[in-house]
Amino acid sequence: MASIEFHGITKSYDGTMKALSDFSLEIEDGAFCVLVGPSGCGKSTALKLLAGLEPANSGRILIDGTDVTDLGPGKRDIAMVFQNYALYPHMSVRSNMGFGLKMRSIPRAEIDRKVEEAARLLELTDYLDRRPRALSGGQRQRVALGRAIVREPKAFLMDEPLSNLDAKLRVQTRSEIVRLQQRLGVTTIYVTHDQTEALTMADKIVVMRDGVIQQIGAPDDLFHTPANIFVAGFIGSPGMNFFRGPIEFEGEAGFTRLAGARVRLAPAANDLAAIGNGEAVFGVRPEHMTVNGSEEGLPLTLALVESLGTEKILHFDMPGAEHAVMSGEENDSARRSGLLARVIDDRRYRAGDVIRIALPPEKIHVFHPETHQVVP
Amino acid sequence: MTRPDRTIETPSPSPARGTAADGAATMPYPLVPERQRTAGRLRRAFARKLAIYTGVAATSAVLLFPLYWMLVTALSPRTRLREFPPRLWPEEPQWDVFHDLLATQPFGRWMWNTSLVALSTMILSLSVSVLAAYALSRHKLRGGQSLGLFILTAKMLPATLMVIPFFVIFRSVGLVGSLWSVVLAQSTLIVPFATWMLKGYFDTIPDELEQAALVDGCSPLGTIWRIVLPVAAPGLAATALYAFVLSWSDFLYARTFLTTSQSKWTLNLGIATLKGEFITDWNVIMAGSLMAAAPIIVVYLFLERFLVGGLTAGAQK
Ligand SMILES: Nc1ncnc2c1ncn2[C@@H]1O[C@H](COP(=O)(O)OP(=O)(O)OP(=O)(O)O)[C@@H](O)[C@H]1O
Ligand SMILES: [Mg+2]
Numbered sequence: 073m074a075s076i077e078f079h080g081i082t083k084s085y086d087g088t089m090k091a092l093s094d095f096s097l098e099i100e101d102g103a104f105c106v107l108v109g110p111s112g113c114g115k116s117t118a119l120k121l122l123a124g125l126e127p128a129n130s131g132r133i134l135i136d137g138t139d140v141t142d143l144g145p146g147k148r149d150i151a152m153v154f155q156n157y158a159l160y161p162h163m164s165v166r167s168n169m170g171f172g173l174k175m176r177s178i179p180r181a182e183i184d185r186k187v188e189e190a191a192r193l194l195e196l197t198d199y200l201d202r203r204p205r206a207l208s209g210g211q212r213q214r215v216a217l218g219r220a221i222v223r224e225p226k227a228f229l230m231d232e233p234l235s236n237l238d239a240k241l242r243v244q245t246r247s248e249i250v251r252l253q254q255r256l257g258v259t260t261i262y263v264t265h266d267q268t269e270a271l272t273m274a275d276k277i278v279v280m281r282d283g284v285i286q287q288i289g290a291p292d293d294l295f296h297t298p299a300n301i302f303v304a305g306f307i308g309s310p311g312m313n314f315f316r317g318p319i320e321f322e323g324e325a326g327f328t329r330l331a332g333a334r335v336r337l338a339p340a341a342n343d344l345a346a347i348g349n350g351e352a353v354f355g356v357r358p359e360h361m362t363v364n365g366s367e368e369g370l371p372l373t374l375a376l377v378e379s380l381g382t383e384k385i386l387h388f389d390m391p392g393a394e395h396a397v398m399s400g401e402e403n404d405s406a407r408r409s410g411l412l413a414r415v416i417d418d419r420r421y422r423a424g425d426v427i428r429i430a431l432p433p434e435k436i437h438v439f440h441p442e443t444h445q446v447v448p
Numbered sequence: 449m450t451r452p453d454r455t456i457e458t459p460s461p462s463p464a465r466g467t468a469a470d471g472a473a474t475m476p477y478p479l480v481p482e483r484q485r486t487a488g489r490l491r492r493a494f495a496r497k498l499a500i501y502t503g504v505a506a507t508s509a510v511l512l513f514p515l516y517w518m519l520v521t522a523l524s525p526r527t528r529l530r531e532f533p534p535r536l537w538p539e540e541p542q543w544d545v546f547h548d549l550l551a552t553q554p555f556g557r558w559m560w561n562t563s564l565v566a567l568s569t570m571i572l573s574l575s576v577s578v579l580a581a582y583a584l585s586r587h588k589l590r591g592g593q594s595l596g597l598f599i600l601t602a603k604m605l606p607a608t609l610m611v612i613p614f615f616v617i618f619r620s621v622g623l624v625g626s627l628w629s630v631v632l633a634q635s636t637l638i639v640p641f642a643t644w645m646l647k648g649y650f651d652t653i654p655d656e657l658e659q660a661a662l663v664d665g666c667s668p669l670g671t672i673w674r675i676v677l678p679v680a681a682p683g684l685a686a687t688a689l690y691a692f693v694l695s696w697s698d699f700l701y702a703r704t705f706l707t708t709s710q711s712k713w714t715l716n717l718g719i720a721t722l723k724g725e726f727i728t729d730w731n732v733i734m735a736g737s738l739m740a741a742a743p744i745i746v747v748y749l750f751l752e753r754f755l756v757g758g759l760t761a762g763a764q765k
Contacts, residue, residue, distance in 0.1 A: 125659050146665035158656035162678040175665035219664075 074136030074226040075101045081131035091117040092283045104253050106262045108270040109280035115263040119229045124148050151220035153230040157212050159204040165215050166200040172223045190222045210241050228260040267307050279303050301444040304355050310412050311405025312355040319344050331370045336433040339447050353439040360435035361413035369428035377421045386413040522734040529730055545735045558718040568631045569695035570688055573638040581646035602640040611704050629705040634695040642687045649683030685754035692747055715740040
């Protein structure tokens, strides 16, 4: 058990493209930290650097306050669960799990005891003498976990351990991993590109993009106060709606326009004025687009209804040409050209209906059109 | 009590539905054609199997015929060898030929020398090529690909081309007449191809396996020993077999480097001397050749269990 610190890590595999740039992160002892981001953003690279499998170009890594930057992987006392498990195919489950202990010259009897204990915890007792090839995907995944926990390491590193499981098993194993981590209290860094996994498992989420940390925070913080357009669009499902619009003032209050109607904004007028060019990008989560029974609110034309029983996703045409296509953004929601609303009610919706939608001012995020940073 | 609406359940048509022929004709999925279809499928499967087995049997017969003819020749009396038409099996098999050969020639000595050469060549060339192949497979050197191909070109040189340079080198270092000359010469030819074979095998072993072992506290060399080699066992076995068979059957190098020192003769060299200038006892030569081939079969049977592929199964997903 230990705290983990990255200080200004930079890593490039080929000398030109940076897989990680100025990566700094502190993880408290016993925390469950999730690195999330689109494919190729450097998540696995961060783990490999922490494990000592790749050297950093600059910066320091500390485990439990000790500088381990120049230590080999075997000396850092961490355990890793690989994306494709990397079980030793020529060894039984028992030897797979005991291998790390054997390499540390732990007496045979103690290895057996620890392996059996971990096997009981993971319900692998019946499979201890099998080879990995005779196991199902879920069982292999648990052996990979078991191999990590028998070592009682200072930290667990998990690289998308659930990506090879089917949807149902994934949800089930997700909560098993969280419970296991809470029980063992071992600092864990967990990599995924699935924001749902991040939101449900993490104490602390690190959102990454192109090797740069975008935001660090608790799941709620990221959901409610995203730092920029990328994070806002990446976290949440379906992702945030974005539209472009003018900024207008009336006294101390700021407004924008959507579908010909004025929309009240929450930030103070001088913060809005500071954006400068009289225009901004606005974001609203589909959950916060509320259907108004009355005649007030924005009149939006319904293009498509996705019904999941009581929950429905309403797709609206973007009124006018106000959509804010953010080229270069990896997340789909920033490129979406309509507006989505997520509603739970018993009303029947039909494509073509004009629906009145209310946008609560405090739920509208305002982003700078060039820097994409949030306006406080 | 008649229940005409439930007759479909009974195997034989009820009298109410007329004759059996009527029943069969009106049933939507008549039983008989169905059975015929199954039978047809079985017959096709059988025919395919028959074709495969016939093919295998024919190929085996062609491949094994020389061995069989060696045995027939060995067991026939010397005077009957040129008989026409040839006999498929000698009337009185001369089993003594093996015994006589062992008694009159230092056959055991030859066998021992050949074993030394083959095993040493196998161990030497495997040790070198495992390390070379691992380096080529894992460390992405600049020009590694062309280096690998360049190594392979060494394999294209015919052995006879190398005999003279080898002889000059071995004479200057005093190796002529020593079994080591054959071991070194054979290894030189075997290493390039063995390296290439093993590299291909190592390439199929995922990096993550080694990284997992490193994180588990294994040293880099320990990782090769404990993870890479066991997982590559089929590749190692195939390469070992290749090295063993090639060096066991060496004649050219033994004939060139070892002729003068009779105590260092290998099997192939010894058997070749049985060929006389005026008369050749082919039955004796065939008996010797059979005994010389036996160890290869033994080694093959031993390594065969490792030759099965798919040892990496289960490492991933
Ligand atoms: N061994 C390597 N050699 C060269 N480039 C590499 C290597 N490993 C990763 N990269 C590059 O570094 C960048 C980050 O890769 P990384 O594997 O860390 O991404 P990731 O976030 O784990 O993505 P994924 O979700 O697809 O696993 C990518 O652009 C990738 O192409
Ligand atoms: Mg990855």
